[in-house]
Amino acid sequence: MHAAGVRGLRCNIVDIANKSAGLPLEQLRNLAKRIQPFGWHLELLMHVNEYLNLAKTFEDFPVELVFGHFGYSHAKHGIADKGFQGLLELMKIERAWVKMTGPYRICDGNLPYQDMHPFNDAVLKVNPNRLIWGSDWPHVMVKKQMPHDADLCDLLGAWVQDANLRKSILVDNPCILYDFPAYQ
Template sequence: MTVAATAGAPACQGPDPVIRAPAFPIPAGAVDTHAHVIGAHDAYPMMANRSYTPPPAPEAAYLAMLDGLHMSRGVLVQISVYGTDNRCMVETLRAHPDRLRGVAVVSPDVSDRELEELAAAGVRGIRINVLFGGGVAMDELERLAARVAPLGWHIQLLLDARALPELGPRIAALPVEVVVDHIGHMPVTEGINHPGFQMLLRLMRDGRAWTKLSGAYRISGTGAPFHDTLAFAQAVVEAAPDRCVWGSDWPHVAVSGPMFNTTDLLDLLPLWVPDEAQRTRILVDNPARLYGFPTPTAG
């Protein structure tokens, strides 16, 4: 049965199907570290407490997006509407073991066997999402970190950076790497001097957090072409260039305004990171280290 949109989970639009070639050279081994696959609604039931109802974004469309952006590799992130049912993502990972890695959502009482199966499929981290329905609560942060630390996994956090002054000490004490989504997912109108954003920079400088250069449209106050995100993006790169990775956030779920072009998001990167060598670190070397991809020279 197709899952219908509800009052609490309105339907959202799909991505722009046109993927242009990027306006700047993409190095070999480049990784898009943040995207989702969404299966047919009758085959992959969605959570009742989800925040939105996305249209399908199947494996073929995802791979075509990677190819269009000249991305050698990709990282799939479990989407909130599926809760802890990672099947759709895992099936895609298993079909492309050399090209893809994943970030799953699991419950704190997940079995060792399930964790081992996820690792074998290419999962390298778990996600805690406190912004959309279907996620796992931040209360489970320490417990989940203890479960995945033996696997060498990281924890990815979808939160609003304005919560970081309180959460920062907990994050700093974790036995795992931490990755913060979407440049902190805090409105740029708050400014880079906001205590939450400053805590993010401090965690990065102290080697306790990574940041995804992604989701410009989620933090912009002016809309496309999202140039008001420049100060935020440059601040995290300046704080710890070895702890930044890039992601498209395709298929851009829960966008309320007009849909933009995915390539336009990638074309922000030279504005955010003018130095070509530094961009290569962000696109190639950093994600290879974080997700366990072989580097181009070693692979």
């Protein structure tokens, strides 16, 4: 799988049947130990606001972590939320990456997703070298206005106005995370 280009595994924590049991940390750690020799990462689709000790929980995790959808914490929880702050701490100590994806999934409004702007600013401020962008196409299970990918590209341009920083998020950072050859 590594020779074919696989560089990570994704685990869906959102749809765990028994959420009262908490994170399946032992299983995640065992999985991480199996992929560690390959230099792969573990992507967690989870609502970071549901895990108040996120930074402590993952501070010594065996592989790097990737969190989609800005940590998948609904905008109503705000950036002061303990789980989101834990995500920022993991980014700060370079233990986590954040995918700037799916803002429409975690806010109530439509474009330009104003209530997501503070989340964007927070991840940019703490460590822009740990950010990657994605359109989240094909936009499955959208329960409001379907986003157009061109509008999402324009939104990135509005949120990240510095061209060099935008290149890092779109090109340089993914090359590092996914072990792509460097773009010339």
